[in-house]
Amino acid sequence: MATKNIHVRTMLELNAEGKKAEYLFWVGSAGSYDDRAKKITRAFVKILESCNIDYAVLGQEETDSGDSAKRAGNEFLFQMQAMQNIEIMNSYEVKKIITCDPHDFNTIKNEYPELGGNYEILHHTQFINNLILQGKLKINDKVFSGNNITYHDPCYLGRGNGEYNAPRNVLKTLNCNIVEMERNKSRALCCGAGGAQMFKEAEKGNMEVFELRTIDALAVNPNIIATSCPFCMTMLTDGVKLKNKENEIRVLDIAEIIAESLGI
Amino acid sequence: MYKQIAFIIITIITLSIFLYSVSIIYKNIKLLKKAYPIKDHIKRLKMLLEIGIGQNKIMRFPLIGFLHALVFWGFLVILIGSLEMLIDGFLGTEKILAFLGTIYNILMALGDISAYVIGILIIVFLFRRFFLHIKRFSGIEMNHKNHVDASFALSLILLLMVSLALMNISYLKSSDEIVGQYPISKLVANVFSSSKQNMHVLYEISWWTHILLIFFFANYLPYSKHFHVFMSLPNVYLSRLTPYTQMTNMEAVTKEVKIMLDPNLAYANTNSNEPLEIARFGMKDIEDGTWKMYLDSLTCTQCGRCTSVCPANQTGKLLSPRKIVKNFRERITEKSKGLRKDAKFDDGKSLFKDYISAEELWACTTCNACVQECPVNIDHPSIILEMRRYIFMEESAAPSLLNSMSTNIENNGAPWQYPPSDRLKWAENLTININD
Numbered sequence: 001m002a003t004k005n006i007h008v009r010t011m012l013e014l015n016a017e018g019k020k021a022e023y024l025f026w027v028g029s030a031g032s033y034d035d036r037a038k039k040i041t042r043a044f045v046k047i048l049e050s051c052n053i054d055y056a057v058l059g060q061e062e063t064d065s066g067d068s069a070k071r072a073g074n075e076f077l078f079q080m081q082a083m084q085n086i087e088i089m090n091s092y093e094v095k096k097i098i099t100c101d102p103h104d105f106n107t108i109k110n111e112y113p114e115l116g117g118n119y120e121i122l123h124h125t126q127f128i129n130n131l132i133l134q135g136k137l138k139i140n141d142k143v144f145s146g147n148n149i150t151y152h153d154p155c156y157l158g159r160g161n162g163e164y165n166a167p168r169n170v171l172k173t174l175n176c177n178i179v180e181m182e183r184n185k186s187r188a189l190c191c192g193a194g195g196a197q198m199f200k201e202a203e204k205g206n207m208e209v210f211e212l213r214t215i216d217a218l219a220v221n222p223n224i225i226a227t228s229c230p231f232c233m234t235m236l237t238d239g240v241k242l243k244n245k246e247n248e249i250r251v252l253d254i255a256e257i258i259a260e261s262l263g264i
Numbered sequence: 265m266y267k268q269i270a271f272i273i274i275t276i277i278t279l280s281i282f283l284y285s286v287s288i289i290y291k292n293i294k295l296l297k298k299a300y301p302i303k304d305h306i307k308r309l310k311m312l313l314e315i316g317i318g319q320n321k322i323m324r325f326p327l328i329g330f331l332h333a334l335v336f337w338g339f340l341v342i343l344i345g346s347l348e349m350l351i352d353g354f355l356g357t358e359k360i361l362a363f364l365g366t367i368y369n370i371l372m373a374l375g376d377i378s379a380y381v382i383g384i385l386i387i388v389f390l391f392r393r394f395f396l397h398i399k400r401f402s403g404i405e406m407n408h409k410n411h412v413d414a415s416f417a418l419s420l421i422l423l424l425m426v427s428l429a430l431m432n433i434s435y436l437k438s439s440d441e442i443v444g445q446y447p448i449s450k451l452v453a454n455v456f457s458s459s460k461q462n463m464h465v466l467y468e469i470s471w472w473t474h475i476l477l478i479f480f481f482a483n484y485l486p487y488s489k490h491f492h493v494f495m496s497l498p499n500v501y502l503s504r505l506t507p508y509t510q511m512t513n514m515e516a517v518t519k520e521v522k523i524m525l526d527p528n529l530a531y532a533n534t535n536s537n538e539p540l541e542i543a544r545f546g547m548k549d550i551e552d553g554t555w556k557m558y559l560d561s562l563t564c565t566q567c568g569r570c571t572s573v574c575p576a577n578q579t580g581k582l583l584s585p586r587k588i589v590k591n592f593r594e595r596i597t598e599k600s601k602g603l604r605k606d607a608k609f610d611d612g613k614s615l616f617k618d619y620i621s622a623e624e625l626w627a628c629t630t631c632n633a634c635v636q637e638c639p640v641n642i643d644h645p646s647i648i649l650e651m652r653r654y655i656f657m658e659e660s661a662a663p664s665l666l667n668s669m670s671t672n673i674e675n676n677g678a679p680w681q682y683p684p685s686d687r688l689k690w691a692e693n694l695t696i697n698i699n700d
């Protein structure tokens with residue numbers, strides 16, 4: 001099998017050539033720096049490449065979206081971050097954005113407009129689902145056929161923005177068994193990382209939230225726990241390790257599952 | 265005639281007390297901040313029909329939700345009968361709506377059935393409350409007084425239904441010419457064998473008992489958790505339409521940030537007649553809150569659905585979203601009296617710390633499960649996040665790791681300590697397999 005190097009282009013590069021990209025791929029802080037989340041970013045880029053999508057990233061011109069700062073109560077920092085990002089995105093006349101991070105998705109979609117940033121933004125599960133529907137992405141349904149996959153809904157994508165179907169529709173194309181946890185969709189339990197929890201110690205209690213959510217997942221005997229958020233990924237990966245199940249159960253992002261099924 | 269005069273006097277007294285309670289609420293609203301403009305009435309109407317009239321959120325707990333919906337719908341039908349009683353009382357008439365003919369028959373029949381259904385359900389609810397130990401009825405915020413309030417309100421409703429049933433039965437047994445249909449009372453009436461005279465006395469007694477109970481109930485509600493009977497529909501109609509996870513924008517901050525990013529604006533702004541006036545960033549006490557938080561707190565019926573689905577609460581943390589909403593009402597009840605007289609009133613206490621601790625606030629994951637589950641669209645995270653804003657921006661007392669996160673974002677543009685120059689490192693040595 002042949003391999004090809006991928007060069008991820010930045011808006012700055014394109015601009016120097018007098019070009020524009022149709023989509024901005026918003027990577028976000030987790031997708032850029034967190035080791036586990038970087039793999040999701042890379043998998044998604046492979047999907048973009050394999051479908052010949054016209055995209056570019058901001059690269060070093062991207063700065064944190066401010067989502068966590070805002071939820072920690074630091075509105076000043078949030079707005080500083082947001083305005084810097086909006087300024088740079090507007091300067092490149094960005095119209096459409098794709099991101100793998102439901103938190104940044106929520107912030108850019110709902111909180112940037114009031115600060116002057118108006119974009120059409122899609123979460124990567126929505127984007128992948130659209131690619132499949134449009135016939136641009138040919139799924140290979142052999143690789144995951146017969147697997148038991150349970151999908152954990154990220155709060156910021158599901159309850160927050162009402163997207164429960166796109167990720168499930170993508171999974172459905174794989175000929176796998178989608179096993180739903182008892183609490184799913186609008187009833188899904190949080191992974192415990194939202195609202196800036198990711199960056200602090202949990203308050204005292206009798207368990208961590210991620211453990212409880214992992215128990216939910218283990219109860220349906222999956223061999224893959226799928227999710228579509230870098231924070232949920234961290235939490236559920238920790239949960240599976242805590243329960244000593246890391247050899248039996250893989251925690252994967254929808255983008256990783258699709259990239260793996262395509263063998264790219 | 266005497267009956268009519270007595271009725272009018274009692275009604276006026278009742279209404280006056282009720283209007284007094286409402287005026288206090290109105291004055292309290294005036295003490296609070298604005299939340300959002302009420303637009304999109306079509307959307308709101310739709311929400312009112314689905315969540316309010318259709319009861320679709322409460323039915324997320326299917327069985328008990330359906331039973332509650334039955335009570336609610338029954339109430340709506342019975343309400344028409346109560347209005348008729350009010351008009352009859354005022355005008356000295358009897359069954360004034362009877363001209364509606366078939367519609368009247370249907371309404372009365374449904375009302376009669378509802379009286380029995382609700383009566384039985386209330387007994388079931390009381391039984392549940394006393395003997396079944398439903399977990400969500402307890403919690404750190406639930407005290408003896410709350411349980412008494414709940415049981416008292418339920419008992420009042422039961423009495424309302426019993427008096428209504430007796431009214432229908434005695435009416436059937438004492439009238440020569442019966443208007444309206446009362447199917448269940450008709451069956452039950454067979455058991456009663458008493459003179460027409462006695463039955464007429466019973467009718468008068470139950471008629472008065474029923475209407476006086478309504479009057480009492482109406483004036484008890486504003487001080488009870490059962491105020492949701494009045495508040496639910498308006499609260500649903502006025503609830504926010506933005507996605508749950510969308511946080512409000514602080515305009516005062518926007519102005520300052522714009523100046524920071526572009527100092528030229530500062531000079532341009534010096535002559536502006538819009539001073540950057542803000543009492544406080546975030547919420548320390550109720551007067552920093554919005555009218556919506558207050559309406560939410562008045563609407564909460566302490567059912568505990570929110571707390572039962574809260575991830576923090578389920579894992580043994582101190583946070584309970586029901587407590588947050590309940591505390592808001594308790595605090596405004598305590599402080600508003602002073603505030604209504606003097607806008608600067610200070611009793612040395614505040615919602616933050618004296619009622620709600622930092623530990624509770626920081627435990628929230630903003631997952632919005634509470635909002636999703638609340639049958640009357642109460643918005644708990646808005647209160648929590650507004651208080652976090654106060655802690656962070658006014659007291660600089662956020663958990664230390666959140667301060668480090670902030671510092672990292674300020675310095676490196678990422679919540680971790682990585683240099684901005686590494687932002688594209690993930691793209692290094694990236695290859696794709698090409699299948700032929």
Ligand code: SF4
Pocket residue numbers: 563564565566567568569570571585586589637638639640642
């Ligand atoms: S906030 Fe809503 S869900 Fe929670 S106790 Fe009150 S009424 Fe019930």
Ligand code: SF4
Pocket residue numbers: 570573574575576577583584585627628629630631632633634635644645
């Ligand atoms: S948003 Fe906060 S209070 Fe509400 S359920 Fe989630 S963690 Fe609990």
